[in-house]
Amino acid sequence: MAARPKQVSSKTRAAQKTPKPSKLSKEEELKAYCDMLLIRRFEEKAGQLYGMGFIGGFCHLYIGQEAVVTGMQMSIGEGDQVITGYRDHGHMLACGMEPGGVMAELTGRSNGYSHGKGGSMHMFSKEKNFFGGHGIVGGQASLGTGLAFANNYRDNDRVSLTYFGDGASNQGQVYECFNMAKLWKLPVIYIIENNRYAMGTAVARASAFTDFSQRGASFAIPGIKVDGMDVRAVKAAGDQAVKWCRAGNGPYILEMETYRYRGHSMSDPAKYRSKDEVQKMRAEQDPIEQVKQRIIAEKLASEDELKAMDKKIRTIIGNAAEYAQAGPVPDASELYTDILLDA
Amino acid sequence: MPIEILMPALSPTMEEGNLAKWIVKEGDSVTSGDVICEIETDKATMEVEAVDEGVIGKILIAEGMEGVKVNTVIAVLLEEGETVDDIGTTPAAPAPAPSSEAPVAEIVTETTSAPEAVIVSDPDIPEGTAMIETTVREALRDAMAEEMRADDNVFIMGEEVAEYQGAYKITQGMLQEFGARRVIDTPITEHGFAGIGVGAAMTGLKPIVEFMTFNFAMQAIDHLINSAAKTLYMSGGQMGAPIVFRGANGAAARVGAQHSQCFAAWYSHVPGLKVVMPYNASDAKGLLKSAIRDPNPIIFLENEMLYGQSFDVPDLEDHTIPIGIARIHRSGKDATIVSFSIGMTYAIEAAEALAEQGIDCEIIDVRTIRPMDIDAIITSVKKTGRLVTVEEGYPQSSVGDFISNTVMRLAFDYLDAPVHTITGKDVPMPYAANLEKLALPNVEEVIDAVKAVCYRS
Numbered sequence: 149m150a151a152r153p154k155q156v157s158s159k160t161r162a163a164q165k166t167p168k169p170s171k172l173s174k175e176e177e178l179k180a181y182c183d184m185l186l187i188r189r190f191e192e193k194a195g196q197l198y199g200m201g202f203i204g205g206f207c208h209l210y211i212g213q214e215a216v217v218t219g220m221q222m223s224i225g226e227g228d229q230v231i232t233g234y235r236d237h238g239h240m241l242a243c244g245m246e247p248g249g250v251m252a253e254l255t256g257r258s259n260g261y262s263h264g265k266g267g268s269m270h271m272f273s274k275e276k277n278f279f280g281g282h283g284i285v286g287g288q289a290s291l292g293t294g295l296a297f298a299n300n301y302r303d304n305d306r307v308s309l310t311y312f313g314d315g316a317s318n319q320g321q322v323y324e325c326f327n328m329a330k331l332w333k334l335p336v337i338y339i340i341e342n343n344r345y346a347m348g349t350a351v352a353r354a355s356a357f358t359d360f361s362q363r364g365a366s367f368a369i370p371g372i373k374v375d376g377m378d379v380r381a382v383k384a385a386g387d388q389a390v391k392w393c394r395a396g397n398g399p400y401i402l403e404m405e406t407y408r409y410r411g412h413s414m415s416d417p418a419k420y421r422s423k424d425e426v427q428k429m430r431a432e433q434d435p436i437e438q439v440k441q442r443i444i445a446e447k448l449a450s451e452d453e454l455k456a457m458d459k460k461i462r463t464i465i466g467n468a469a470e471y472a473q474a475g476p477v478p479d480a481s482e483l484y485t486d487i488l489l490d491a
Numbered sequence: 492m493p494i495e496i497l498m499p500a501l502s503p504t505m506e507e508g509n510l511a512k513w514i515v516k517e518g519d520s521v522t523s524g525d526v527i528c529e530i531e532t533d534k535a536t537m538e539v540e541a542v543d544e545g546v547i548g549k550i551l552i553a554e555g556m557e558g559v560k561v562n563t564v565i566a567v568l569l570e571e572g573e574t575v576d577d578i579g580t581t582p583a584a585p586a587p588a589p590s591s592e593a594p595v596a597e598i599v600t601e602t603t604s605a606p607e608a609v610i611v612s613d614p615d616i617p618e619g620t621a622m623i624e625t626t627v628r629e630a631l632r633d634a635m636a637e638e639m640r641a642d643d644n645v646f647i648m649g650e651e652v653a654e655y656q657g658a659y660k661i662t663q664g665m666l667q668e669f670g671a672r673r674v675i676d677t678p679i680t681e682h683g684f685a686g687i688g689v690g691a692a693m694t695g696l697k698p699i700v701e702f703m704t705f706n707f708a709m710q711a712i713d714h715l716i717n718s719a720a721k722t723l724y725m726s727g728g729q730m731g732a733p734i735v736f737r738g739a740n741g742a743a744a745r746v747g748a749q750h751s752q753c754f755a756a757w758y759s760h761v762p763g764l765k766v767v768m769p770y771n772a773s774d775a776k777g778l779l780k781s782a783i784r785d786p787n788p789i790i791f792l793e794n795e796m797l798y799g800q801s802f803d804v805p806d807l808e809d810h811t812i813p814i815g816i817a818r819i820h821r822s823g824k825d826a827t828i829v830s831f832s833i834g835m836t837y838a839i840e841a842a843e844a845l846a847e848q849g850i851d852c853e854i855i856d857v858r859t860i861r862p863m864d865i866d867a868i869i870t871s872v873k874k875t876g877r878l879v880t881v882e883e884g885y886p887q888s889s890v891g892d893f894i895s896n897t898v899m900r901l902a903f904d905y906l907d908a909p910v911h912t913i914t915g916k917d918v919p920m921p922y923a924a925n926l927e928k929l930a931l932p933n934v935e936e937v938i939d940a941v942k943a944v945c946y947r948s
Contacts, residue, residue, distance in 0.1 A: 266724075272729050290687055290690065294686060294689060295691070325686070491784070
């Protein structure tokens with residue numbers, strides 16, 4: 149008699165429950181506020197510099213999605229890795245990379261993280277365990293699984309946060325990696341940032357099955373839907389996923405329901421959606437505004453204190469922009485460096 | 492009439508095999524589907540089943556016989572009403588009778604050893620070093636095993652590399668020595684596991700990713716180029732991918748268009764990669780060891796037709812060959828032939844034939860396609876004034892085109908004739924044996940090209 153197919157274990161089924169949003173401490177709320185605001189202001193400045201011609205090529209802004217990386221970063225620890233696609237500025241700032249170094253890379257200067265040779269979509273920080281910054285949709289899914297493979301090989305308890313979007317979720321290699329990650333019990337959290345549009349194509353127009361949290365079902369990978377606009381919900385989900393991975397259970401999928409306010413890139417007029425839709429999200433679900441309202445309601449900080457924080461962040465971003473515009477362009481000799489290492 | 496049971500071909504490249512074991516004996520009755528014997532090839536030991544019904548009348552090839560050519564009559568089956576006396580009409584088996592001591596057929600040396608040539612001593616190998624006859628297959632395995640013993644960061648992953656012992660038996664014994672943590676069977680998902688390898692390499696591990704053949708690496712080429720080759724540059728030198736992608740490249744035998752393609756020119760196009768392509772076992776071992784230690788992504792292109800060939804490999808504790816240095820295979824004064832990998836087999840045979848006609852060829856085995864040892868080629872061309880390149884890949888934008896252009900720029904005044912590039916034909920690989928032969932380069936073409944550049948007819 150043929151063996152019956154293995155059933156999804158009760159443990160995996162139990163892990164399919166979205167946790168209640170975390171209760172954040174005063175320090176956590178204030179930090180989340182500052183971290184998200186830093187990303188927002190950075191991206192606004194990047195958009196401005198793009199308009200002025202300081203930044204070229206493709207530039208994909210993260211505005212609206214700030215709670216995702218901010219909440220996930222609160223769930224991980226020293227040595228855990230982060231990797232994402234081309235909409236990567238927020239991830240880098242959340243990892244603790246210097247806004248000046250990131251902005252200088254956007255302006256293509258030698259004081260940028262990649263000495264001006266990577267650009268918006270290709271930046272890395274070995275020191276901060278940020279593994280890019282990848283321009284090919286879905287490529288980071290395999291690479292991020294590889295980071296988890298290395299953790300497993302080294303038996304070091306670290307977790308790989310592998311971010312990709314609803315668009316990349318339809319790439320074949322994603323499923324190749326789901327299979328291997330589960331097969332080899334790799335500690336990887338696949339964070340699907342569902343911002344509803346793959347460039348100009350709405351999710352329902354490109355995906356036969358739009359519940360991305362269940363995209364790992366064929367591989368018995370547990371997954372949950374998370375309110376990606378609420379940093380507390382992200383943190384709670386992140387904690388649950390990290391715990392699952394560190395316990396040696398293999399991969400976990402988090403579908404972050406989020407929204408980008410800007411176009412796909414700077415050159416996208418975003419005519420595939422209504423202004424009202426964007427306005428409604430901004431007014432009702434803005435991730436930064438949510439935290440701000442709680443801070444005020446719970447009197448975690450005064451209006452003046454919040455204003456002081458805003459001012460401090462504006463100064464940081466102002467300095468970053470200055471750093472990015474003042475930095476020298478790469479020397480012509482840089483054209484031929486960093487192609488191969490000496491054997 | 493008695494039925495002849497012939498030595499079967501059990502793989503696309505099999506020309507001979509060993510009769511490992513007889514399961515039946517003379518006088519036994521068999522029906523179709525019964526296992527009658529076991530045949531050992533260089534890749535596997537396979538059971539052979541009877542196709543017809545009858546009694547084993549006579550066993551013609553004894554158990555233990557090595558090097559039995561495909562289509563040799565190995566036994567004779569008697570049908571109902573026949574006796575051993577009926578076998579008289581059977582033509583004599585082409586394989587020699589086994590000797591009781593060492594059952595080795597004489598054909599072994601003919602088909603598995605590389606043609607003799609005036610081998611120039613390799614400066615990388617110390618004078619007086621003992622040599623051990625080794626197949627390319629074993630040399631590759633030894634290289635990986637030695638590096639894995641030396642460095643725990645080195646591991647191998649790919650399809651059938653572990654339990655199966657390698658689709659082409661390259662990883663034979665490695666699972667047993669290094670265990671499943673370091674010898675990893677993957678699902679058939681090249682795109683995914685190539686990316687996983689690169690991701691692991693970005694953290695400092697040193698993966699060896701085996702593609703069963705490089706035809707399948709087409710599924711994964713995005714990670715080879717966009718992820719492995721470019722990360723060091725895009726990160727401003729912060730992180731790269733110390734990884735080796737290796738496997739069989741080029742045409743095997745009769746496997747058709749999708750399985751027969753040389754990728755030398757493709758990968759040689761890409762900055763950030765090194766492309767290594769050994770011909771003999773010594774270079775296969777020494778270059779693979781260097782590739783594994785190299786901090787850059789390496790495309791290591793092997794050739795299935797060469798896996799079973801034996802060559803001298805120096806008996807050194809740590810035999811490495813530097814990447815990017817050509818080897819002068821044969822020194823000569825009249826014309827230079829530049830080749831690599833299986834192209835060398837045409838070059839060597841042609842040079843021997845030409846020597847008999849009074850044309851003394853120098854053969855350079857570039858060994859590494861990128862970075863290429865242009866200096867060695869230029870030095871030789873300055874001596875001979877004539878150049879022919881030989882490869883199996885397609886003609887347009889071939890490796891030979893690159894060499895030809897480079898020589899034109901750097902040694903134009905030394906050339907006494909236009910450079911000739913011998914390549915595979917500009918067609919997908921056909922299946923039919925005669926067409927396949929036409930599609931590949933051949934020795935005659937090389938001979939004609941050398942004569943042409945020497946203005947001899």
